[in-house]
Amino acid sequence: KAGVTQTPRYLIKTRGQQVTLSCSPISGHRSVSWYQQTPGQGLQFLFEYFSETQRNKGNFPGRFSGRQFSNSRSEMNVSTLELGDSALYLCASSLMGEGETQYFGPGTRLLVL
Amino acid sequence: QQQVKQSPQSLIVQKGGISIINCAYENTAFDYFPWYQQFPGKGPALLIAIRPDVSEKKEGRFTISFNKSAKQFSLHIMDSQPGDSATYFCAASYSGTYKYIFGTGTRLKVLA
Numbered sequence: 752k753a754g755v756t757q758t759p760r761y762l763i764k765t766r767g768q769q770v771t772l773s774c775s776p777i778s779g780h781r782s783v784s785w786y787q788q789t790p791g792q793g794l795q796f797l798f799e800y801f802s803e804t805q806r807n808k809g810n811f812p813g814r815f816s817g818r819q820f821s822n823s824r825s826e827m828n829v830s831t832l833e834l835g836d837s838a839l840y841l842c843a844s845s846l847m848g849e850g851e852t853q854y855f856g857p858g859t860r861l862l863v864l
Numbered sequence: 865q866q867q868v869k870q871s872p873q874s875l876i877v878q879k880g881g882i883s884i885i886n887c888a889y890e891n892t893a894f895d896y897f898p899w900y901q902q903f904p905g906k907g908p909a910l911l912i913a914i915r916p917d918v919s920e921k922k923e924g925r926f927t928i929s930f931n932k933s934a935k936q937f938s939l940h941i942m943d944s945q946p947g948d949s950a951t952y953f954c955a956a957s958y959s960g961t962y963k964y965i966f967g968t969g970t971r972l973k974v975l976a
Contacts (some may be wrong), residue, residue: 793956843907855908
């Protein structure tokens with residue numbers, strides 16, 4: 752089975768712009784979670800989707816949003832980018848999303864200038 | 865209460881030695897405790913996971929020890945190898961939250 756794929760792998764944006772990141776989960780997995788990883792804050796949960804519904808959301812401002820499509824693929828959007836949004840954004844998928852292994856993609860490295 | 869505290873922040877071990885990383889939690893509702901290994905430029909990869917109904921789980925050179933009463937769990941890497949040099953994260957989750965709470969990570973370096 753192919754693993755979790757994320758596109759693009761690298762992005763450079765300037766402050767005030769917006770960005771959309773994409774994630775394709777492992778075939779058959781219906782839960783997709785997003786995490787932000789930074790050296791200072793570590794891995795922090797952004798949100799989780801299952802069957803196109805957001806079931807949980809972390810403590811991030813409303814500039815961070817996401818969605819999931821009927822094929823379980825997911826996108827996350829960050830609007831009005833700030834310097835502090837520079838991070839590795841990781842997507843993880845699992846079958847049902849509860850108390851089970853999450854499989855991570857390689858991440859999208861976002862640099863905001 | 866949602867935190868998972870991980871130590872040490874960094875660890876240097878000689879080849880063939882034992883690497884030990886510890887995590888502690890407060891929320892007794894946590895019921896799934898995975899460990900992830902992350903190499904530079906890669907996403908975290910699951911190493912081993914445990915549920916609170918067992919006190920120890922071993923997979924190859926990797927062992928999780930779990931102490932429910934102390935609310936602590938640890939990762940032991942036996943016969944550590946230079947290829948084990950990576951960052952290790954513990955995590956915890958519980959039913960109904962659909963998310964992991966991660967520890968802050970331990971950067972392990974195994975000297976040849």
